[in-house]
């Protein structure tokens with residue numbers, strides 16, 4: 067079997083066009099241009115790359131972008147003050163706290179300082195709770211992008227057994243909620259799961275989000291499984307692989323996301339979609 071490629075670059079291009087158009091309509095109707103702020107603490111090279119890619123994405127659809135860069139030695143009070151300032155500024159619609167933060171800082175504390183209505187990463191407990199209860203919420207971008215890929219390729223979920231490997235607040239847990247809301251039967255597994263291979267073998271849909279190169283292999287998969295790979299593992303200078311062993315898995319799966327070019331490129335588009343959604347909600351209240 068040769069697996070269908072779930073192509074994140076193709077979907078990202080389509081979404082970019084769609085979001086540009088929606089943003090233009092929103093501006094014509096309300097006068098507002100969606101505005102995103104990234105709060106970044108200096109000192110992480112990978113973050114520098116990611117923030118540049120967010121800037122390019124914003125510019126590509128006509129959103130405003132601003133970077134609030136804090137020094138590497140910044141303390142919690144200063145970080146939270148920057149977040150509160152953006153939270154209270156009516157000209158700003160979306161706020162990203164670039165992760166990871168240096169070890170002296172608390173990510174939970176920083177996230178708690180966010181106005182949940184501007185939390186376009188979907189990390190605030192209010193948004194996580196609302197997602198869990200099926201209420202309108204800002205949903206984390208990476209799992210939202212995975213769902214968008216499944217929808218783009220018309221992969222049905224109702225009654226399917228979805229196995230999510232990983233339980234992070236950014237990917238595994240929100241992805242599990244999204245799959246459940248779409249009527250999948252759900253298993254969440256993780257580093258302490260006994261017989262991981264056996265559990266993965268039950269999945270009609272298998273999503274890997276643990277950060278371990280090659281964790282999921284073709285031999286573990288049920289033939290015909292649909293595979294979403296959220297892993298970003300730099301195995302050599304400039305060479306990034308996912309959590310799924312492409313070589314073996316792509317021969318057993320019916321559909322699979324590549325790394326790079328799969329869930330990654332869609333992530334930024336979901337961020338833009340959330341920023342537009344936040345701007346629309348805030349405009350309705352203004």
Ligand SMILES: Nc1nc(=O)c2c([nH]1)NC[C@@H]1CN(c3ccc(C(=O)N[C@@H](CCC(=O)O)C(=O)O)cc3)C=[N+]21
Pocket residue numbers: 116119162163164165166187207208298306325326327328329330331332333334
């Ligand atoms: N507050 C916060 N929110 C995040 O959403 C967040 C974060 N912090 N910190 C870092 C991670 C990483 N992340 C990626 C997004 C897009 C690609 C992406 O577009 N990847 C492409 C290109 C990869 C490449 O060129 O190297 C691909 O997979 O094809 C990757 C990684 C979001 N993150």
